[in-house]
Amino acid sequence: MNPRSPPPTGSVSVECGKLQYSSHNWRGTQQRAVMCVCVCVCERERERETYLPRRRALCGGCGGSRALDSGGRCVCFSGTMSPVRALRRCVFLLLVCVRSVCALDSKASLLVAVEPEDPKCFAEGMRDLTCFWEEEGSRSPDDYAFTYMYQETNEESSKCALTAQSVGGSKTRYICRLPSVQHFVPLDVSVFQDGRLIYNRNLLIDHVFLLDPPANVTVTQTGEQEQLRVCWLPPALMDMENSMMYEVEYAPTGSHMGKRESVRARSEIILHSLQPDTRYNIRVRAKPDGLSYSGYWTAWAPWVSMTTPPAEMDLLILALCVVISLILILLSLTLLLSYRRFLLKKVWPVIPSPENKFDGLFSVYGGNFHEWLGVGNRGFWWSPTFLLVEESPSPLEVLSEAGFTAPVPVHPMPFKALGLSKKEVEEDERTGGQDSVLMGRRKGKAHPHWVLEQLQSLDQPSVPCCELHTLEPSDTYVSLNYRSQQDSGAMSPLADISEESLPLQVLFESPGTPTSFSDLESVTYSSGSGEISSQSSLEYPYGAWPLKGPSYISMTVTDSGISTDYSHMSWGTTGLGDLAMAYTNEYKNKVPAPRLPPHGHTVYSYY
Amino acid sequence: ILKTTYIFILLFIWTRLGLPSPLRPICDPRVLDRFIKEARDTEFAMRSCSEGCSLAEPLSVPLTSVDFAIWEKGDVSEQAQEVQSGLWLLAQAISAVRVSITSTALHSLLDNSHSNIHSIGQVIRSLNFPEYTPPADGTVHEDTWRVSSTLELFRVHTNFLRGKVRLLLSHAPACRRDST
Numbered sequence: 055m056n057p058r059s060p061p062p063t064g065s066v067s068v069e070c071g072k073l074q075y076s077s078h079n080w081r082g083t084q085q086r087a088v089m090c091v092c093v094c095v096c097e098r099e100r101e102r103e104t105y106l107p108r109r110r111a112l113c114g115g116c117g118g119s120r121a122l123d124s125g126g127r128c129v130c131f132s133g134t135m136s137p138v139r140a141l142r143r144c145v146f147l148l149l150v151c152v153r154s155v156c157a158l159d160s161k162a163s164l165l166v167a168v169e170p171e172d173p174k175c176f177a178e179g180m181r182d183l184t185c186f187w188e189e190e191g192s193r194s195p196d197d198y199a200f201t202y203m204y205q206e207t208n209e210e211s212s213k214c215a216l217t218a219q220s221v222g223g224s225k226t227r228y229i230c231r232l233p234s235v236q237h238f239v240p241l242d243v244s245v246f247q248d249g250r251l252i253y254n255r256n257l258l259i260d261h262v263f264l265l266d267p268p269a270n271v272t273v274t275q276t277g278e279q280e281q282l283r284v285c286w287l288p289p290a291l292m293d294m295e296n297s298m299m300y301e302v303e304y305a306p307t308g309s310h311m312g313k314r315e316s317v318r319a320r321s322e323i324i325l326h327s328l329q330p331d332t333r334y335n336i337r338v339r340a341k342p343d344g345l346s347y348s349g350y351w352t353a354w355a356p357w358v359s360m361t362t363p364p365a366e367m368d369l370l371i372l373a374l375c376v377v378i379s380l381i382l383i384l385l386s387l388t389l390l391l392s393y394r395r396f397l398l399k400k401v402w403p404v405i406p407s408p409e410n411k412f413d414g415l416f417s418v419y420g421g422n423f424h425e426w427l428g429v430g431n432r433g434f435w436w437s438p439t440f441l442l443v444e445e446s447p448s449p450l451e452v453l454s455e456a457g458f459t460a461p462v463p464v465h466p467m468p469f470k471a472l473g474l475s476k477k478e479v480e481e482d483e484r485t486g487g488q489d490s491v492l493m494g495r496r497k498g499k500a501h502p503h504w505v506l507e508q509l510q511s512l513d514q515p516s517v518p519c520c521e522l523h524t525l526e527p528s529d530t531y532v533s534l535n536y537r538s539q540q541d542s543g544a545m546s547p548l549a550d551i552s553e554e555s556l557p558l559q560v561l562f563e564s565p566g567t568p569t570s571f572s573d574l575e576s577v578t579y580s581s582g583s584g585e586i587s588s589q590s591s592l593e594y595p596y597g598a599w600p601l602k603g604p605s606y607i608s609m610t611v612t613d614s615g616i617s618t619d620y621s622h623m624s625w626g627t628t629g630l631g632d633l634a635m636a637y638t639n640e641y642k643n644k645v646p647a648p649r650l651p652p653h654g655h656t657v658y659s660y661y
Numbered sequence: 662i663l664k665t666t667y668i669f670i671l672l673f674i675w676t677r678l679g680l681p682s683p684l685r686p687i688c689d690p691r692v693l694d695r696f697i698k699e700a701r702d703t704e705f706a707m708r709s710c711s712e713g714c715s716l717a718e719p720l721s722v723p724l725t726s727v728d729f730a731i732w733e734k735g736d737v738s739e740q741a742q743e744v745q746s747g748l749w750l751l752a753q754a755i756s757a758v759r760v761s762i763t764s765t766a767l768h769s770l771l772d773n774s775h776s777n778i779h780s781i782g783q784v785i786r787s788l789n790f791p792e793y794t795p796p797a798d799g800t801v802h803e804d805t806w807r808v809s810s811t812l813e814l815f816r817v818h819t820n821f822l823r824g825k826v827r828l829l830l831s832h833a834p835a836c837r838r839d840s841t
Contacts, residue, residue: 181729235728
């Protein structure tokens with residue numbers, strides 16, 4: 055019934071509280087007007103029916119009256135909005151107004167504190183400029199005139215429309231917003247009050263930037279100790295992203311000692327050297343860097359909090375300390391050990407003792423050098439004596455209790471020994487150093503024929519028969535010992551000699567083995583020296599003469615119990631008797647056979 | 662050997678720079694930032710200029726104003742032409758001023774400014790902008806302004822570098838392609 059929607063003409067203005075809202079001409083297909091309804095014209099004009107604003111509407115009944123045939127028509131008329139819509143619109147506009155006013159308020163207050171010149175101007179973006187000043191009283195903005203002119207251009211001065219805003223009760227703020235701006239040219243601004251110039255200022259718009267604070271400030275942990283990363287969005291203005299510098303302020307929650315860090319051209323920063331496990335408050339502000347663009351510090355962004363990660367270093371430090379202390383302890387122990395010997399040497403110095411040089415001097419003879427000389431060190435000590443021995447060997451005469459009438463075969467050994475002794479002495483004279491052979495070897499061979507055999511095998515001139523005697527076991531006799539190198543087994547009997555109290559023993563051993571005395575340790579030395587010099591052993595055949603080594607004449611003397619002192623012998627030095635004494639015990643041990651003369655001793659002489 | 666190699670490399674670079682062949686685009690903003698700093702220093706120095714700083718004849722200088730609403734929609738090659746002609750004008754003006762100024766300290770600053778303008782021209786050439794040929798008669802068709810003092814001249818000089826030249830270089834297509 056209403057196919058057509060006649061276009062209403064004209065614009066209507068609707069009162070919405072105190073704000074004026076102009077609606078555009080409704081064209082039926084465009085944006086809706088405040089109130090456009092299709093009205094059915096009824097017979098009776100008073101009665102009208104209203105419908106929701108639509109482009110087309112059906113006319114219904116006229117409330118009793120009959121609708122006209124011409125149908126309805128859309129009429130936009132002024133009138134109050136539907137309450138809900140009006141409220142919604144008002145609120146929206148209010149918010150818009152409030153927001154801009156609020157923003158201006160904060161920036162204005164910021165600028166008032168910083169900028170001394172009037173009017174205070176700032177640019178929020180690349181295409182605007184806002185200038186304002188504050189005055190006491192509440193005069194109308196029409197009393198003022200705001201003119202501006204760009205210098206170094208061919209433009210004329212222009213005027214700006216002022217708006218007024220009440221501030222803080224008594225003051226009024228007069229605001230001018232330039233519609234378009236030009237950068238990089240000086241701007242000359244003048245304010246006239248009642249035709250009189252009150253303010254004049256020359257400024258560059260690109261030098262008065264006052265932007266919004268950095269948005270979207272986020273603080274995150276970096277994963278490292280004592281660090282936090284702060285990120286924010288740079289201002290979304292063309293060409294400004296690379297020309298900004300920022301300032302970050304951070305402080306632990308509750309503390310008033312904030313630290314500031316500056317950042318240039320980057321929109322993030324990592325804060326270092328923070329306290330672990332602490333909650334920090336951080337805020338950021340921005341400013342153009344001053345090279346191409348300049349301006350004022352923005353307002354601080356709202357505080358953002360983040361907690362730093364807790365300290366984890368203690369464990370590491372503890373482990374390091376433990377390791378280092380262990381190393382130090384080890385080092386000190388090592389030093390102490392190596393130093394200890396030195397320390398001991400320093401604290402308890404080893405008194406040098408000549409014991410190792412003098413065999414048995416202190417241990418056997420108790421320091422008696424004379425005694426020791428007679429037994430021990432035969433080498434060169436004996437050499438001067440043996441020189442004498444060489445020079446004038448004299449026959450050895452032994453006095454014994456027993457007779458010498460024993461047949462030769464019975465006691466071949468002593469017989470032989472005697473004979474040999476003389477012979478050997480003579481031979482020594484002749485050879486001048488050749489070794490003599492032990493005649494009375496008794497080691498393991500107590501055979502009465504042993505000596506005879508030895509004698510027979512001996513490649514020596516026969517011993518004068520007259521002097522051969524048979525000796526009883528208790529007879530004292532002297533036998534010459536000879537030792538060769540090959541004998542090593544003969545050493546053992548000598549070594550096993552136990553200490554005996556018998557004064558004289560027959561020893562057929564070589565002096566290579568140690569001949570120990572009861573209370574003296576001359577065995578070692580005698581054996582040692584015997585080793586050096588005595589090349590003979592009990593096992594040596596009589597014929598075996600040592601070809602090298604210091605030759606010596608050893609004499610084995612058997613005794614029934616009487617110790618014989620041979621010190622009077624020409625070639626026996628003072629020590630000879632001792633030497634003889636030394637081996638008294640030896641023989642007993644060495645000679646297992648009881649038939650062997652229990653007493654006897656070997657006298658060794660070296661030269 | 663190191664020294665000769667170094668010298669050879671320097672010579673090579675200089676010859677490369679001097680050639681009119683296509684140069685590598687100079688996109689580092691710090692290059693122009695340095696020139697801007699020096700222009701500012703020269704402007705500050707001119708404030709203390711006492712003798713010979715008033716020009717007998719006004720000099721033509723380019724317009725420095727930038728309306729971002731218009732500039733963003735402008736043609737890049739036109740802007741390049743505008744910038745290059747402006748630089749040429751400034752170079753002419755600085756050469757003229759150098760003659761009249763007697764202070765030797767300011768002479769060094771003027772020479773520095775002149776060489777900087779020449780360097781900026783090379784930077785613009787490196788960005789593959791069409792080359793600008795100065796008009797034969799010495800007048801430019803773009804709008805100009807006339808200054809009557811060296812202080813004004815160098816203020817214009819600084820504003821020109823900070824504004825149009827910097828905008829041109831920072832939004833050069835050659836640099837944008839490189840930086841991807």
